[in-house]
Amino acid sequence: MKYVSILLLVCAINFANAQVKLLTLSELDNRVAKGKDTTYVINFWATWCAPCVAELPSFEKLKKEYFKTPVKVILVSMDFKSKLKSDVIPFVKKHKLKSEVYIINEKDQQAFIEKVDKKWSGAIPATLIATRTRRLFFEREFTKNELEDLVKNIVHGDYKP
Amino acid sequence: MMLGIMVKAQTGYQVGDVATDFNLKNVDGKNVSLADYKDAKGYIVVFTCNTCPVAKAYQDRVEALNKEFATKGYPVVAINTNDPGTSPGDSYVKMQERAKEKNFSYAYLEDPNHIYTKKFGATKTPHTFVLTKTAKGNEVAYIGAIDNDQEEVNADKSTYVKAAINSLLQGKKPEITSTKAVGCSIKWKKEGTTK
Numbered sequence: 001m002k003y004v005s006i007l008l009l010v011c012a013i014n015f016a017n018a019q020v021k022l023l024t025l026s027e028l029d030n031r032v033a034k035g036k037d038t039t040y041v042i043n044f045w046a047t048w049c050a051p052c053v054a055e056l057p058s059f060e061k062l063k064k065e066y067f068k069t070p071v072k073v074i075l076v077s078m079d080f081k082s083k084l085k086s087d088v089i090p091f092v093k094k095h096k097l098k099s100e101v102y103i104i105n106e107k108d109q110q111a112f113i114e115k116v117d118k119k120w121s122g123a124i125p126a127t128l129i130a131t132r133t134r135r136l137f138f139e140r141e142f143t144k145n146e147l148e149d150l151v152k153n154i155v156h157g158d159y160k161p
Numbered sequence: 162m163m164l165g166i167m168v169k170a171q172t173g174y175q176v177g178d179v180a181t182d183f184n185l186k187n188v189d190g191k192n193v194s195l196a197d198y199k200d201a202k203g204y205i206v207v208f209t210c211n212t213c214p215v216a217k218a219y220q221d222r223v224e225a226l227n228k229e230f231a232t233k234g235y236p237v238v239a240i241n242t243n244d245p246g247t248s249p250g251d252s253y254v255k256m257q258e259r260a261k262e263k264n265f266s267y268a269y270l271e272d273p274n275h276i277y278t279k280k281f282g283a284t285k286t287p288h289t290f291v292l293t294k295t296a297k298g299n300e301v302a303y304i305g306a307i308d309n310d311q312e313e314v315n316a317d318k319s320t321y322v323k324a325a326i327n328s329l330l331q332g333k334k335p336e337i338t339s340t341k342a343v344g345c346s347i348k349w350k351k352e353g354t355t356k
Contacts, residue, residue, distance in 0.1 A: 122341035
């Protein structure tokens, strides 16, 4: 029985990358609040947003092991919930995305945009870098080096806005 | 020399600005200006395109706005923001196809070189500007999203454009004059391409 459950767990982990779940903003906030010393790099994107798709590799390839405290990449898709199975999951499979991927699950987009950051126009891509005690929001695209430098500065305490 | 891409400056109209008129080609081959609408009390200028999934999701709602408000003095005028070289699905021929397929009751204009897209300051599709006629001219009264429910899953959605126009029809300023929304980036003409 024990071996079956281990096997199931292993299978679940292997298939986990193709699992895309719905996520509310309060679920995201709770996650960050419970994150101890983890820095969450939360990228807002969509399968239909060409500049977003172009910068995804920068997030996927972020060398998390080089930071002195844990860093977690979370990709939050603004695709319609109804497109979960038709668009988002196939996209994740095709691009072999390793990061956690969610679809935003909020009824009022206007309120959601304001709550993520008051200065956000709603344009994507946009990235929120958050720890338990700090939130930094960037409405822009990143190259791999720019993202790495930015996260490094934030994690190691050198970041000055 | 400025890179045109990362511009996040507040260029374009703010609420209260007077909007310039234009003379752009409609899908029926004729040119259209705001001044052509002699009985208009204002306009619903929707910057949109063929290809963006969000813009497509709003197509029927844009049509519904025209059906509801054109006879009350606020016609819809749609403008395609996208360059056909960068985005072939947004070519003039494709615009004509879409207008015919969906039976658009409103003008769907092309904006070569993004002149009015930039002038108004549309930053995504769809991006709506409600204009109202005042002594100063066509004044911008509302900028932003049509409603807060792109996917149409919320029966209690806030219908911003409808509310704005209903206020204007009563001689009042809209309660909400600007909103945000997620949409597709504008497909700008690439530097150095000839057309």
